Amino acid sequence: MNSIVSPPLTVAKHEQGAEPIVRFRDLHRRFGDTPALDGVSLDIGKGEIVGLIGRSGAGKSTLIRCLNGLERVDSGEITIEGRRIDRLPERELQPLRRRIGMIFQHFNLLSAKTVIDNIALPLKIEGVAKPERRERARELLGLVGLSGRENAYPSELSGGQKQRVGIARALAARPALLLSDEATSALDPETTRSILALLKDINTRLGVTILLITHEMEVVRSIADRVAVIDAGRIVEEGPVWSVFANPQSDITTTMLASVRPQLPTEISARLKDEGDSVVLAIDTATSDAGKLLFDLQAQLGGRASLLHGGIERIQDRPVGRFFVSVPVDDLTTARQFLISHLARVEVLGHV
Missing domain, CATH: 3.30.70.260 (ACT domain)
Structure with missing residues (x-):
């Protein structure tokens, strides 16, 4: 006999700037008969932390691959800093990819390189001189709390320390957007909290926009400003984190909130x-x-x-x-x- 009465809770709309850092408009992508993206539209504003949450197979990974240009949408538009990228040739995508820093679930560090060389790698690829890129790497090591570990190898680090190196590497080229793809899923709860606190600090101090890709509502609750829920290739709910937690509108959101409410x-x-x-x-x-x-x-x-x-x-x-x-x-x-x-x-x- 479940009956619900939902009054019009006051929901603060996202204060959008003149131009979002990232804009998705009516994205469609199919694999055979299966729609991976089915009309996705979403804006990510400058300086925001936005959580994109959904179950496995919901469309998160496809959306990110389309943002990076690793997949092509069948239709729709993707813009980064006001420039449309969904139809750009590979040669023109390369400089735009450098505007996105990636943090991975399993760190993706090069085991044969030291911490400082792992962090400096994106700058080396860009052709930055060695003294400059090593100076930048040392600066970032201080930012992520690993000063003095320049010459350590990944095998000598804990999981949390490896992820801090990954975050520093993602920031090396001063990206406009930091993309965190299930970055805490392989970490224990205490380490997860410390990494999320670091991301929040980076967002506050540097003003870097962060898109969190996750299946964990706890991650979204901890640091996100807004959350978008994706299911079967569609954004089924979106809004400030507090309002979605207080008044979920979709069945999938209610289900995903069950573990944290x-x-x-x-x-x-x-x-x-x-x-x-x-x-x-x-x-x-x-x-x-x-x-x-x-x-x-x-x-x-x-x-x-x-x-x-x-x-x-x-x-x-x-x-x-x-x-x-x-x-x-x-x-x-x-x-x-x-x-x-x-x-x-x-x-x-x-x-x-």
């Missing part, structure tokens, strides 16, 4: 039925008074609301709350009206 305890969900004296509600809120919403609901119902589970977290400096509450059947209409008037999203899960 409070869920009704199984011992309660197992007792839900179609009829009963009380109703169990799921309440989502992202207003400034989220912390006192339940107290006000209690007062409205004369103390007849019972908190079953839930809590509040801060996402992008906004309180985002998710609660599970039991109210008497006779109070359901009053409770709904009160919660909706306070811009909460309400779902009836069942009776107990």
Whole structure:
């Protein structure tokens, strides 16, 4: 009997500049009869951290390969810094690729080269003189917290240190866009947190735009400004991270959020039925008074609301709350009206 009432939560629209760093417009790409991209449109603004999230096979990798020019779209437009690239010949793509720094899941470091030579490699390919490229590499080693490890080899580094080298290498040519392709998937949780903190610091200090490709909502929640959810080659949802967490609009987003949002305890969900004296509600809120919403609901119902589970977290400096509450059947209409008037999203899960 799952019924949902979704009031028009205030969702801040992305403040776009005069020209996005990257613009995808109605991209289509098929492999045989299978659409890998099915009308993808998305803007990535200067200085943003945008999370592109989806399950395996959703279209993330194809989109990135099209952005790098490794795949060609069947139709649609891709622009980088205002220049359309989807029909450029390979020779003209090369300088544009240097505007994108890549961070890989498995680091992709050259085992026979030292840390400083790995970082300086993109500059060597560009023909930058050795003294200049080594100076730049040392500067980046300081930025990523690895000063003094210039002459170490990848085999002597931990996974987190290897990824820091990978980040430094990605920044060597001063790219406009940093592309993180599942960069933390091979790391333990503590190391993941340190790498995400580093990326956030780089974004803040250098103003580098970052596109995070991931299947982990925790990564998006930690540092992203906006999130776009891709499923079956389509962007099914997009918006500020706090608003998507507070009010997911698609089934796939709701499913992917299940691991990072409070869920009704199984011992309660197992007792839900179609009829009963009380109703169990799921309440989502992202207003400034989220912390006192339940107290006000209690007062409205004369103390007849019972908190079953839930809590509040801060996402992008906004309180985002998710609660599970039991109210008497006779109070359901009053409770709904009160919660909706306070811009909460309400779902009836069942009776107990």
